[in-house]
Amino acid sequence: MTAFIIRRILWTIPVLLLVIFLTFVMMKQIGGNPFRRTERAVPVAIQQNLERKFNLDEPWYVQYALYVKGVFTFDFGPSLVSRDRTVNDIIKEHAPKSLELGLYAMLWAIVLGIPAGVIAALRQNSIYDYGLMFLSNVGFAVPSFLVATLLIYYVALKWGLVPTNGWTTWQTKILPSFALGLLPMAYFARLVRGSMLETLQQDYVRTARAKGLRQRRIIVRHVLRNSLIPAITAIAPLLGFIITGSFVIELIFSIPGIGRYFVTAVSSRDYSVVMGVTVLTSVVIVLANLVVDILYGVLDPRTREARS
Amino acid sequence: MLSRNRWWSAVLLSLVAVLLVVGCGGDDDGEDGGGGAAAADQTLKWGLGSEFLLDPGLATDTTSSKILSNIFDGLVTLNEDLEAEPAAAERWEENGKVVTFHLRDGMTWTNGDPVTAKDYEFAWKRALSPELGSDYSYQLTGIQGAAEYNECESNCAALRDKVMVKATDDLTLQVTLTSVQPWFIEQAAHHVFLPVNQKAVEANPERWTRPENIVTNGAFKVEDAQPSASITLVKNPDWRDAANVTLERVEGRIIVDGTTAVQSFEAGEVDVLDEQLPPAEIPRLKDTPEYELYTGLGSTYYGFNLKNITDINQRRAMSLAVNRRQIIDTITQANELPAKGFTPEGMPGFETIVGEGSPWTPEEGDIELAKEHMAMVQGPKQKVAIVTNEGDPNKDVAVALQSMWKEIGVDSTIRVMEWQQYLEYLGPPPPGAVDLFRLGWVGDFVDDINFLELWTCESGNNNTGFCNKEYDALVAKAKQTPDDAERMEIYRQLEAMLTGEDGELPFIPMWSITYNNLERETVKETFEINLLDQVDLTKVEIKEG
Numbered sequence: 001m002t003a004f005i006i007r008r009i010l011w012t013i014p015v016l017l018l019v020i021f022l023t024f025v026m027m028k029q030i031g032g033n034p035f036r037r038t039e040r041a042v043p044v045a046i047q048q049n050l051e052r053k054f055n056l057d058e059p060w061y062v063q064y065a066l067y068v069k070g071v072f073t074f075d076f077g078p079s080l081v082s083r084d085r086t087v088n089d090i091i092k093e094h095a096p097k098s099l100e101l102g103l104y105a106m107l108w109a110i111v112l113g114i115p116a117g118v119i120a121a122l123r124q125n126s127i128y129d130y131g132l133m134f135l136s137n138v139g140f141a142v143p144s145f146l147v148a149t150l151l152i153y154y155v156a157l158k159w160g161l162v163p164t165n166g167w168t169t170w171q172t173k174i175l176p177s178f179a180l181g182l183l184p185m186a187y188f189a190r191l192v193r194g195s196m197l198e199t200l201q202q203d204y205v206r207t208a209r210a211k212g213l214r215q216r217r218i219i220v221r222h223v224l225r226n227s228l229i230p231a232i233t234a235i236a237p238l239l240g241f242i243i244t245g246s247f248v249i250e251l252i253f254s255i256p257g258i259g260r261y262f263v264t265a266v267s268s269r270d271y272s273v274v275m276g277v278t279v280l281t282s283v284v285i286v287l288a289n290l291v292v293d294i295l296y297g298v299l300d301p302r303t304r305e306a307r308s
Numbered sequence: 309m310l311s312r313n314r315w316w317s318a319v320l321l322s323l324v325a326v327l328l329v330v331g332c333g334g335d336d337d338g339e340d341g342g343g344g345a346a347a348a349d350q351t352l353k354w355g356l357g358s359e360f361l362l363d364p365g366l367a368t369d370t371t372s373s374k375i376l377s378n379i380f381d382g383l384v385t386l387n388e389d390l391e392a393e394p395a396a397a398e399r400w401e402e403n404g405k406v407v408t409f410h411l412r413d414g415m416t417w418t419n420g421d422p423v424t425a426k427d428y429e430f431a432w433k434r435a436l437s438p439e440l441g442s443d444y445s446y447q448l449t450g451i452q453g454a455a456e457y458n459e460c461e462s463n464c465a466a467l468r469d470k471v472m473v474k475a476t477d478d479l480t481l482q483v484t485l486t487s488v489q490p491w492f493i494e495q496a497a498h499h500v501f502l503p504v505n506q507k508a509v510e511a512n513p514e515r516w517t518r519p520e521n522i523v524t525n526g527a528f529k530v531e532d533a534q535p536s537a538s539i540t541l542v543k544n545p546d547w548r549d550a551a552n553v554t555l556e557r558v559e560g561r562i563i564v565d566g567t568t569a570v571q572s573f574e575a576g577e578v579d580v581l582d583e584q585l586p587p588a589e590i591p592r593l594k595d596t597p598e599y600e601l602y603t604g605l606g607s608t609y610y611g612f613n614l615k616n617i618t619d620i621n622q623r624r625a626m627s628l629a630v631n632r633r634q635i636i637d638t639i640t641q642a643n644e645l646p647a648k649g650f651t652p653e654g655m656p657g658f659e660t661i662v663g664e665g666s667p668w669t670p671e672e673g674d675i676e677l678a679k680e681h682m683a684m685v686q687g688p689k690q691k692v693a694i695v696t697n698e699g700d701p702n703k704d705v706a707v708a709l710q711s712m713w714k715e716i717g718v719d720s721t722i723r724v725m726e727w728q729q730y731l732e733y734l735g736p737p738p739p740g741a742v743d744l745f746r747l748g749w750v751g752d753f754v755d756d757i758n759f760l761e762l763w764t765c766e767s768g769n770n771n772t773g774f775c776n777k778e779y780d781a782l783v784a785k786a787k788q789t790p791d792d793a794e795r796m797e798i799y800r801q802l803e804a805m806l807t808g809e810d811g812e813l814p815f816i817p818m819w820s821i822t823y824n825n826l827e828r829e830t831v832k833e834t835f836e837i838n839l840l841d842q843v844d845l846t847k848v849e850i851k852e853g
Contacts, residue, residue, distance in 0.1 A: 032728025035443065037368060039731065039747050041768030043446050045459035049438040082359065083366040084517045085535065093535055149567065157571050164572045165563055167537070254563045256536035269728055 001297070005290065012286045019282045020071055020275065024064050027271055034080040034269035054080055054272075067275050076276035081268045087276035090261060095280060097167055098250065098257035101177055102242045106235070108181030109188050114231065116185075117192025118224065124197060132189060139186025144245050148179040148252045165254040176253040180245050184238045188231055195227040202226075229299055236285070236292045243281055347850045350556040352831060355563050355572060357583025359536055362517040364502035365435040365442045370841045373499045374582070375539065375560070378845045379526040380502035381548070383409050383428065383481070384493055390656060390754040390839055392493040396423065396503075396525075396548075397481075405452075405488055411479040415548050417505050419523045425475035427503040427525075432473050433457070434509070435500050438464065444500040447752060450492060452484045490790045491755035497842075498752060527553055527846045537562055541845075554849040573598075573826045579850075580835055581826040582843070587641040587701055590824060594643070598826045601643050602837045606750035606821035607652045607759065608644070610694075610709070612814055614773040616743045617692070620813065621684045622718075626744075627668040627816040628678035629712045635818075639708055640701045642824050646671045647817030649807040650763075651756050654820070654839045657796035661756060666807035669817050675715055682716045692743040695723045697730040702746060720744075736771045745771065748821065754839065756799045757786055763806060763814065774814035779805050 648665025
């Protein structure tokens with residue numbers, strides 16, 4: 001297991017190199033000028049001062065080498081646009097807020113999605129099942145920005161239950177995390193329902209029942225535990241969704257998270273911020289996949305053995 | 309066997325239901341009515357549209373500019389008529405190229421240091437330094453030696469000493485300009501001219517703008533600032549004119565999304581919404597008592613690529629065919645002012661410079677006249693390529709133009725580009741594939757030179773290919789003309805060469821820009837945005853609701 005983890009961590013290095021390379025090439029490819037924000041042309045002298053200051057006057061391979069060095073020394077340099085801050089400042093300040101948002105969204109998904117799937121499976125073809133699966137379809141189909149706007153309109157503005165935006169008190173955190181958690185919630189519900197139904201047909205469940213075990217114990221110990229494996233595997237790909245979904249949610253709810261920077265940095269050509277945030281996101285996704293693989297082994301001993 | 313399970317399902321389901329409609333906290337600020345006496349709580353809750361940067365040398369956006377001019381004390385400030393008024397400088401003298409500012413005695417920084425002329429000298433030279441790389445340093449290059457220092461690659465220290473801004477004593481700042489610049493005093497109200505505290509900047513060169521490090525000398529001081537989220541200002545009791553400041557506290561919060569911002573205002577979370585409202589929301593809001601419209605110092609236009617649209621009659625016809633009123637009323641919706649020329653409405657001297665306005669820009673268009681002019685064109689270009697940048701109303705405007713030009717027999721294609729790529733694509737010179745492009749211009753200071761200079765041959769912002777030596781000579785002459793009336797007359801001639809009866813019409817003037825605000829009635833009377841998009845918070849007073 002340890003060897004497996006070390007091997008996986010070492011694999012992140014070539015992955016990161018590739019990410020840096022692709023980000024670098026793409027950002028160079030799309031053109032634009034980080035120092036020109038309005039229609040006003042930047043005077044030549046000022047443009048040169050700025051390029052010198054941010055090493056953009058160097059040949060491309062030097063710039064690339066500087067980025068690689070930056071990534072592996074955890075110093076992404078100054079932001080080209082937020083001029084009084086470094087990329088490290090930006091990540092330190094804003095990434096925790098996005099992480100918090102993502103965690104709460106996952107929490108909504110787990111707390112509501114899994115029970116919904118369980119109920120739907122246990123009461124298959126009942127009104128509960130149909131109702132919940134209908135809601136799950138809605139969760140899949142309706143984009144999060146629409147849900148967000150509707151939630152703000154009704155819950156915050158019409159009913160006055162929570163503030164419309166911001167990320168300060170716990171009341172402000174309810175709507176954005178729920179809006180972001182809706183799709184994973186719908187996904188979990190569907191997944192858990194499907195795998196529950198399958199597990200319920202298994203011989204060992206029948207055996208457990210024949211032994212006269214109590215229903216609750218059968219469901220929790222035997223059925224649920226085995227039905228959750230697909231849900232766990234889904235966490236990693238869902239993380240990608242949570243990250244991209246947070247761009248929109250952070251914008252709509254005025255959350256000072258890192259997702260917003262991802263979008264604005266690309267459109268303002270803030271190369272160092274784009275690099276920093278992309279690398280950060282890749283690390284998060286790689287690590288999340290690793291954690292999921294480990295969890296997978298914990299829940300299902302068969303996969304653990306197969307690997308060793 | 310499932311019977312035991314029924315309660316289980318019920319519990320889970322109700323949990324789902326409860327969590328779905330979970331609601332707690334909430335706020336029920338009373339709605340405010342019209343103004344009367346001053347309210348006991350003098351706190352302004354201010355919705356801001358974008359990120360702020362508290363360094364006068366580095367800030368480039370209007371949100372920062374609005375905050376900066378209230379936390380730092382400039383030498384001069386602009387009154388409602390955009391004339392310079394004494395601020396930190398109690399008076400000044402203009403003697404040809406030499407301008408001398410006399411500072412007030414007894415002003416202090418928030419760290420207790422006295423405010424001296426040296427602070428201004430330091431701030432201006434800092435903004436000019438190549439190491440800082442200030443975007444707005446060009447505003448200072450009217451000062452002798454400034455451009456040389458700003459562009460230096462070697463020998464910078466010596467060049468720095470040659471910049472002709474000198475604190476001759478603690479309260480006197482002497483500036484020598486490269487030429488007579490009649491607008492210099494007004495220009496000095498720009499945020500790049502604000503002072504900074506040398507000690508504070510040098511103690512933390514990279515982090516001096518953090519609330520725990522920042523030292524200011526304005527009417528308000530920074531209590532707290534959360535990047536991308538909020539800023540809290542409190543009244544500075546030691547400010548020179550604190551006795552006349554009513555407002556005690558400003559709670560600014562950044563709300564980037566326009567729709568959310570409007571909802572936040574409607575929920576009573578902010579008193580002033582100071583950003584562009586989403587066009588779709590304006591029709592609903594503009595009849596509410598909280599709606600406020602300001603004119604901005606900016607013009608929007610559609611430029612011609614003169615290499616492609618060579619015939620003046622076709623340019624006239626295409627401008628005549630545009631129904632500006634219709635586009636403003638149905639698409640952009642921000643109550644923009646239909647253009648009468650290039651000089652924007654509100655510019656000092658507008659009446660003289662633009663007068664009745666260009667004959668080629670009737671507010672509602674003139675299709676018949678347009679057709680007549682089109683008929684006079686030798687070999688008209690009947691297929692034109694329009695480019696515009698993405699963003700809310702831009703594409704819709706292009707589509708409207710497309711249908712208007714169709715009526716005079718001109719077919720067009722529209723290409724929408726991302727902003728940064730668009731700017732790069734347009735040159736100058738513009739690529740041959742472009743016939744028409746959308747752009748705008750927003751002034752930095754209140755003199756029309758700021759606008760008219762755009763159309764000189766060498767201008768980096770002139771993407772039309774318009775180049776007229778006579779025009780350039782007149783621009784140069786205007787710069788040497790300190791007398792306002794004489795200068796306005798030159799501006800009138802320049803404007804006529806562009807959009808007048810016999811003007812070359814290198815672009816189609818569209819409209820002067822506006823700022824659409826929502827302001828609670830308790831502050832509406834005293835919260836004012838001027839033409840340069842600045843706000844003076846010392847004048848704000850919250851009235852009893």
